[in-house]
Amino acid sequence: MEIRHIRPEEVEQAVKLTDLVFRSRDPDKKSYAESHPLVFAPGLGQSFGVYEGGRLVSFIGLVPSIVKIGPAAVACYSIGGVCTHPDYRGKGYAEHALRAVTEHVEQAGASLLLVSGERGLYSRAHCYPFGSVSRLTLKAGTVEQGGDHALPRSEVSAGTTSVDAALAGTAPATATSIDASAGTASATAASIDAASGAVSAGTTPAIAASAGVTAAGAEPRDGLTIREMRDTDWLRVRTAAAGRLCAFEQSVWDLALLLRAEAAGTVRKQSYKLLIAERNDEMLGYAVIGIPYAGADSEAAAIEWAGDGGTVAALLREALSRYGLATLSVPVPWHEKELLQELSGSLAAAETNGGTVKVISPERLLRQLLPYLQHKAGDAAGRLRFETAGNGRVLVALAERSAVLEPSAFVSLLFDPEPAVGIEDDKLNLALRKLFPVPFPYTYGLNYI
DSSP: OEEEEOOGGGHHHHHHHHHHHHTTTOTTSOOHHHHOGGGGOTTTOOOEEEEETTEEEEEEEEEEEEEEETTEEEEEEEEEEEEEOGGGTTSSHHHHHHHHHHHHHHHHTOSEEEESOOSHHHHTTTOBOOSOEEEEEEETTOSOOOSTTBOOOOOEEEEOOOHHHHHHTOSOOOEEEEOGGGTOOOOOOSEEOTTTOOEEOOOSOOOOTTOOOOSTTOOOTTOOEEEEOOTTOHHHHHHHHHTOSEEEOOOHHHHHHHHHHOHHHHHTTEEEEEEEEEETTEEEEEEEEEEEOTTOOOOOEEEEEESOHHHHHHHHHHHHHHTTOSEEEEEEETTOHHHHHHTTTSEEEEEOSSSEEEESOHHHHHHHHHHHHHHHHGGGGGGEEEEEEETTEEEEEETTEEEEEOHHHHHHHHHOSSOOOOOOOHHHHHHHHTTOOOOOOOTTSTTOO
């Protein structure tokens, strides 16, 4: 058995293997090489294979990326397309390859490994579900969909007690709130809420939730125009993408490649449409919509977006009308509170972020997150310490208080709004809640691997 990077002359073998495993029963779907071009990109050369007698028998696609979280830049790798030839299964090839991948990611300087899967292979390697997403269902012809499982119109509150006060056990948390029942958002510059970690990117007054666009290119009373993307829009789309405060970094070339690839859409038998919202020729935002293939038994979905909550809500409602969709599935991460407010009343189902995550190096992750944590909690962030404690466990220390967390609990502390950490020290718990969770973009968007 030999485990190594796929060589350029072996890419065709890798494509044939992934297509055999993932596409042979679904001829309507694109070849894996078309839907996941970065997995096979010769210039990157990151993907791994397991070879027996010179034959590729198992494969792991591997792609590096940078995730921007406010002023922080987190180095990540994503794996996908993990497969073994049917004649060679049950021999542990994928597990051996995953260990080689983890070593490579560590040497490359990444702090997180994102995995588009949740099976035992990954949980045994300390890859865990993470984060919180509200999957909203928008319905044609309505602004809101109430009901027993509707996202409630309630206040979004965030405690503002400082980390120091929490450690000292003084001053109960006060709250700042946004009245979700008003359905509005202020015209502030892009910012991170220092208390909750919520991300907003509003640069213009939010568009009222009831503002509709009834025809292509029509201008509603607030002057907003919504249209499909043109070939002259690339630079402005990239500018809007770069303005998000929690997102994968995407160049113009990245966006063009990923939109054409339709990675997540191909899995669901969808093709992409990109709608743009503008006012007085100024682009305010965009939304990528996955439209089901003709005859496909799948639900249309919002893949990715940029802009303030009101603009994005208007884009999503326009997609319902423009493309004749009965419903539109919208996965909104917990930190996009402005959009959640705009769509409050929609049917909602709670789920985790896409796939699972493995923390490669707690110490490196803290260094990369520090600019965000300092913005959120000031000097207190500098007193936070992570240390690898063996068997995947992590020592979390803040000032003079500390706790050792199991790997799943550490992931929960980092990314979950309601973490399951089991820390018995109430003061440490409260102080850590002022630093975490960290927002993270939805991983099954354009950068899905």
